[in-house]
Amino acid sequence: MSSNSPPHPNPQAQQLETIGFLATGIAHDFSNLLTSIVGQTSLALATLPQDNVARSHIEKAMQAAEFAAELTRQLLTYASSQDAPDELIDLNELIKDNISLLNTTLLNGVSLQLDLMPNIPPVEAKRAHIQQLIMNLIINAAESIEGGSGLVLLRTGRDTIRENDKQYQFINTRSLHPGFYVYFQVTDTGSGMTPYQLQQVFSPFFTTKPSGRGLGLSTVLDIVNLYKGGIQVDSQPGLGTTFNIYLPLPTHLGTMPNTTTLH
Secondary structure, three states: OOOOOOOOOOHHHHHHHHHHHHHHHHHHHHHHHHHHHHHHHHHHHHHOOOOOOOHHHHHHHHHHHHHHHHHHHHHHHHHHOOOOOOEEEOHHHHHHHOHHHHHOOOOOOEEEEEEEOOOOOOEEEOHHHHHHHHHHHHHHHHHOOOOOOEEEEEEEEEEEEOOOOOOOOOOOOOOOOOEEEEEEEEEEOOOOOOHHHHHHOOOOOOOOOOOOOOOHHHHHHHHHHHOOOEEEEEEEOOOEEEEEEEEEOOHHHOOOOOHHHOO
């Protein structure tokens, strides 16, 4: 075979891409149906007196439909922003805007807690990429919790990396450029990983889960590398796992707000 021959497409990757297109189309149609359901439910409520026994049931149906519509809106926003230009993104606001969508990834008995540092500077990236980072790490954390209750903690913060700073060790790079960074951290109370699993965790199609496809963390690695960020992972069998994602602040904006308090 010629060295100039194009690489063979990966069937699994093509299948996932096709599923993504189908899901986007279904979400669009589902959004239209929900608009009709919400509208008709609103009309039904308008015709009922306040003391009607059916009113509380219709109000609950209305709330459920509005929640489903919000999830669909977030899915469509995510899909449509894949080709959008880079923008300044407040991690805290992005997380809050997608909290209902993030909660849908959790299994029964697993709760999501937030610990968001106020007033963190924005990163410059594609919104869909940052959404994908957070979503994939939350899904990975939730799936690592086997049976019973568990906790996924999502934390944000900021930090400074200085020249020849040896305290930071990253899986994807020997070191990061000195400067200001924001980070988000996903910690779970799941099963943890063995040293072998930790070495393979970012390999495409490597998974320890029966239903997993092994693409989520591989995608995380690609996105973090794209933005010249860093990944830290701390995990022990039976003690859970912590992923820490460092993303650089945009240098073209000059000194960022509140960076004087970084340490």
